[in-house]
Amino acid sequence: MDDAINLAEKLAQFSTYWAPRVVAQLNNYDVMVVKVQGEFVRHTHDDTDDFFLVLEGRLTLRLPDREVVLQPGELFVVPRGVPHQPFAEEETHLLLIEPTGTPNTGDPTTAAPRVTL
């Protein structure tokens, strides 16, 4: 069993954007931290909701009908089946939770590998 997982310490261990690192496991879900900047691919998860919590910075989730802007301490769950494009003007740090094996681009052929820290 691990000890306390310090999210800032985990985030300090890498610098690549849009490359989530698994920091814990919750049943069959991966708990991940990720650094993002710029525009990610618009994508959809047909089989799962998608959890975003901003730890630092500012994240915009472009949804079909509007944009949701998240500041530190704010979260949003994109419902399954809803296309979304994450965007961050400046470097932004997120906590993500998704079922293990969920492709971060919505497409297994283009997904980042799941790396555990």
Next chain:
Amino acid sequence: MDDAINLAEKLAQFSTYWAPRVVAQLNNYDVMVVKVQGEFVRHTHDDTDDFFLVLEGRLTLRLPDREVVLQPGELFVVPRGVPHQPFAEEETHLLLIEPTGTPNTGDPTTAAPRVTL
């Protein structure tokens, strides 16, 4: 679909300790905030891991073999089947994630109701 969920705003809406409020749904999981102070009942979830993230304050998780102390920005997942007793000397604010219907005491007869904010 909701807008950004601000955890501090949600926490400002109630003051009762050990009474989680559901702020979002992630598939069949409840995403909750809770205020705690003092000692909770030692309990076990046989069917699920238990996710704790400290937002403010300090949480001690008393495990069978040791204590895990969590500061803001630190998380811990108690594996299923492991007895744990949460303790907070001062008022502490947590983000919790558990499958919907999980009794917070490990026992449906003594569990706090799941209230949505």
